[in-house]
Every structure is written in structure tokens, then in C-alpha cells.
Amino acid sequence: MRILLFTGKGGVGKTTLAAATGAALAGRGRKTLVVSTDPAHSLADAFGTPLGTDPAEVEGTAGLWAAQVDSRTLADRTWHELRGELRKVLTGAGLDILDAEELTVLPGVDELLALSEVQRLASHGPWDTVVVDCGPTAETLRLLSLPEAVSGYLTRMYGTRRVAASIRRLGTHLDALRSLLTDPAVTTVRLVLTPERLVVAEARRTLTSLALRGIAVDGLIANRLMPAPGLWRGSAAKWLRTRRDQQDAVLAELAAAGFRPALVEHRASEPVGTTALAELARELYGSRDPLAGNGKPVTPLLTVTAGTAGTAATSPGGGFRLRVALPLERDSVLDLARVDDDLAITVDGFRRLVALPETLRPCRITGAESDADGLTITLAEERGPE
Structure with a gap:
């Protein structure tokens, strides 16, 4: 099993590239699930077909499934019972009802349940690879830090005391999630950016944050690179040449720092549907295996x-x-x-x-x-x- 997490600053095209990677993997004979934890729910737009919370095979592509995680529904369905047991334990430890109620409100529980759902889908389906369209980088970093943070929260609250069975299960589950995320043989991140200084600055901070969390990044993708205008003349050609020169300067700075992202040119029309996504994937990966990233990991594990x-x-x-x-x-x-x-x-x-x-x-x-x-x-x- 391999899990690829796609993230990047909002609007850089990570959803489209995640969908294209899923289509490429399926086209090479790997049973693949593409699942989105992004609240924007734009994965359905990329595939050009309605998607639900249960994986469904994408029409016209054998071996490709897709789904969108609804974290709010997951919270309503699964957190209620656990929260009740936490409240009982806390009131039994001598806290009054109001304090117990406050301490059972875990920040980020929606994101934690979304990540748990990805793990559940990865372990219960016929697929070889799960491609995850994560939210923008800030939300993704919070998402990926939650297993460790909540595990520490529970340890500080309860230590080695006897607790309810569901709380013990939660602790075990969090440890399993953390192990899954920090195993580079299973889980890696693809960081999507556009060749702009502000976007690249955020991407480089994200690399450091992921390294601190022990999560491997196996590639950067520079999306929406302006086409070279060649010998064209006129104001439009001048604008294109200026923008491309600016982007090339940013890419040169990245290269000087040791980062060589894969490049994807900007398209005149949005790639929607499996045919257009497969074409995009051919530009992105060529003859390379989409699971291989673009060379060695760009940042080591901590x-x-x-x-x-x-x-x-x-x-x-x-x-x-x-x-x-x-x-x-x-x-x-x-x-x-x-x-x-x-x-x-x-x-x-x-x-x-x-x-x-x-x-x-x-x-x-x-x-x-x-x-x-x-x-x-x-x-x-x-x-x-x-």
C-alpha cells in the first residue's frame, strides 16, 4: 500500500494534480483511490462527475475510484459517543460538569476524523494506492500534527490511569495513525506550488514543518508555468515573456537551494475529466512511475x-x-x-x-x-x- 498526500497553498492546482496522478496510476494498472479531505470538495469538479463519501469507480477509467470525506458528518456520527465517555471519566475524577464539558472539546477533531477515514479507506478497499487531495498547507499541517498532539493531550490528562475502553482505543488508533504518516515506505507528500515568490516562501516553510513532524516529501511540482512565447511579437507576447522570466528566476533560486520541482505548463482551458487529466499526467510524469516522485526526497525525515x-x-x-x-x-x-x-x-x-x-x-x-x-x-x- 502506498499513500500520496497532495497539498499546497490554496489555488495552486493541487486537486487537479492529485486527480491526474490517480488517473495515471490507474492507467498503468494500479488500483487507485483518490480521496479528498479538502472542505472545498473540488475533486468532483476535476473528474467532472458527482462524488459521495463512499468510494465509487470513476466512469471511463478501469481501476480508479474516488470519494470526498465529509468530516462534519463523521464528527456528528462518531465523536458524540466518545465525548460522552470522556465526560464521565472527567466527572469521576472530581471535575464539575462544566469543566468536564470544556475539556471534552478537542480542537481539530473534524480534521482528525477525516484523517482516520482516509486510513480506514486505505485499509479496507481493493486499491494498491491512495492519493489524498488535502486542504491548503496550513490546514494540512494542522491535520498531520493532530495524531501526535491529541495523543499527548490524552497522556497528560489520564497518564496510566484506567480509562474507558473507547479512550484506550482512541490512543491506540492515534499511535497507528502517527506510525502510518511517518513511514516513508508507505506515506509521502507531494508539495504543489506556482513559481511565485510568496508561494515558494510558504512551500519552503512547509518543508521544514513536515520535516519536524517526521513526514517525508518525495517531490515538488511547479504548476502553471507560462509557455515560452518564442518569436511572437506584440503586447501579449511581451506580457508572457515578462511573466515567464519572473517564473524562471524563481525556479533558478529553487535550483540553487537544491530543489528541482517537476514542471507543468499553464493550460488555456481547465483539465476536466479523465481524458484531460491523463494528458496532464503525461506532461507531469512522462515515462516515470508516478509513485517515484521527481527524484530523491527533497527533504529528509527529522x-x-x-x-x-x-x-x-x-x-x-x-x-x-x-x-x-x-x-x-x-x-x-x-x-x-x-x-x-x-x-x-x-x-x-x-x-x-x-x-x-x-x-x-x-x-x-x-x-x-x-x-x-x-x-x-x-x-x-x-x-x-x-
């Missing part, structure tokens, strides 16, 4: 290493060095802190707790340096009073 053998390496001035690999911008705002046995890393407002190797748990942070590929943190052993 990795914490110390030395080459997984043990702490002594730094020249004493103490230890810890390497955290993730892409960083020159203007990235970083913050490091110790939280018990974890290292809290915050980059541009995105925070992740990383469990320290056992050797480093008695240490304190003494300094840090950053480059485009990550952080080098120095730590020293705490000394007791002499």
Missing part, C-alpha cells in the same frame, strides 16, 4: 543523530554534539529548550518534541549552530556541586 554509530560524539571542547537534520531558511526563527528528557525544537512557530538519546539526557544545552541542512547542538554534562 533525524537526531550523535556520531555515526548512534552514540554521542564528544565535541572538541568537551561535552557532546547532536545533529538534527532538517531544511532551514536563512531567516528561520529557531528556539531550543529542554522539556524533561525531550528537546523542544521550534522553527518559525512549528514545535516538535524530540526524545534525546539516553547518553544526552543528563546534559544541558550549551550552544547551537544552524546551516541550510539542519542544526548542530552542543551539550555538556551537568556537574554537581564540588
Whole structure:
């Protein structure tokens, strides 16, 4: 089973490219489900056919199914029972009814249930691949962070105390979701952008945030590239040439930073329906396998290493060095802190707790340096009073 998550800033064409990728995979003989968690529900528009919450085979394409997740209906159907059990546990722990009611309102529950529905569909259908049309990047980052966040929420609330069976099931389910998202052999992200500076800036911040969450990105797609005007003359040709030069400059900056996205030209008409989507996929992938992305992953998973053998390496001035690999911008705002046995890393407002190797748990942070590929943190052993 492979799961491809498509995301990008709103309006860059991620839904169309997700649908085109699904059509390409089905055309190569892979049973494929394309499912949308985007509240905009534009996947049906891309395929040119009505879609519901249950997967249905897309007419005219063998081996291709599509569906749209309705997170609001899922919340109404499944959250009510669990919320009631949470309320009982909290009032039994001595909280009054009002406090219990407030604590059972989990932020982001709609998105969490949407992600759970994707997992359910992936594990219960005949398909080999699930292509997910996610919401815009901000919503997607919140979606992908929820399994870890809610799992931590439940752990802090209940610890190891006995809790209702449904709450234990929720905890187990969240752990399974987190494992699914952070397994690069199963789940990868395709980040869609248009060659514009503001869009690219958001995309690069998204790469860092995904790395902090341990989620692999296997390709960037630069969509809506203006066609080269060639020898055309006139005001329209001048406008096209100017826009294309601006886009080429942005792509050159990306290349200089080590990013080489796949390119898709802007079309005069929207690609609607499986025939037009298959044509778009041929431009995007050519003879390449759509599952292969466009080369090696453009950003590594978050990795914490110390030395080459997984043990702490002594730094020249004493103490230890810890390497955290993730892409960083020159203007990235970083913050490091110790939280018990974890290292809290915050980059541009995105925070992740990383469990320290056992050797480093008695240490304190003494300094840090950053480059485009990550952080080098120095730590020293705490000394007791002499």
C-alpha cells in the first residue's frame, strides 16, 4: 500500500494534480483511490462527475475510484459517543460538569476524523494506492500534527490511569495513525506550488514543518508555468515573456537551494475529466512511475543523530554534539529548550518534541549552530556541586 498526500497553498492546482496522478496510476494498472479531505470538495469538479463519501469507480477509467470525506458528518456520527465517555471519566475524577464539558472539546477533531477515514479507506478497499487531495498547507499541517498532539493531550490528562475502553482505543488508533504518516515506505507528500515568490516562501516553510513532524516529501511540482512565447511579437507576447522570466528566476533560486520541482505548463482551458487529466499526467510524469516522485526526497525525515554509530560524539571542547537534520531558511526563527528528557525544537512557530538519546539526557544545552541542512547542538554534562 502506498499513500500520496497532495497539498499546497490554496489555488495552486493541487486537486487537479492529485486527480491526474490517480488517473495515471490507474492507467498503468494500479488500483487507485483518490480521496479528498479538502472542505472545498473540488475533486468532483476535476473528474467532472458527482462524488459521495463512499468510494465509487470513476466512469471511463478501469481501476480508479474516488470519494470526498465529509468530516462534519463523521464528527456528528462518531465523536458524540466518545465525548460522552470522556465526560464521565472527567466527572469521576472530581471535575464539575462544566469543566468536564470544556475539556471534552478537542480542537481539530473534524480534521482528525477525516484523517482516520482516509486510513480506514486505505485499509479496507481493493486499491494498491491512495492519493489524498488535502486542504491548503496550513490546514494540512494542522491535520498531520493532530495524531501526535491529541495523543499527548490524552497522556497528560489520564497518564496510566484506567480509562474507558473507547479512550484506550482512541490512543491506540492515534499511535497507528502517527506510525502510518511517518513511514516513508508507505506515506509521502507531494508539495504543489506556482513559481511565485510568496508561494515558494510558504512551500519552503512547509518543508521544514513536515520535516519536524517526521513526514517525508518525495517531490515538488511547479504548476502553471507560462509557455515560452518564442518569436511572437506584440503586447501579449511581451506580457508572457515578462511573466515567464519572473517564473524562471524563481525556479533558478529553487535550483540553487537544491530543489528541482517537476514542471507543468499553464493550460488555456481547465483539465476536466479523465481524458484531460491523463494528458496532464503525461506532461507531469512522462515515462516515470508516478509513485517515484521527481527524484530523491527533497527533504529528509527529522533525524537526531550523535556520531555515526548512534552514540554521542564528544565535541572538541568537551561535552557532546547532536545533529538534527532538517531544511532551514536563512531567516528561520529557531528556539531550543529542554522539556524533561525531550528537546523542544521550534522553527518559525512549528514545535516538535524530540526524545534525546539516553547518553544526552543528563546534559544541558550549551550552544547551537544552524546551516541550510539542519542544526548542530552542543551539550555538556551537568556537574554537581564540588
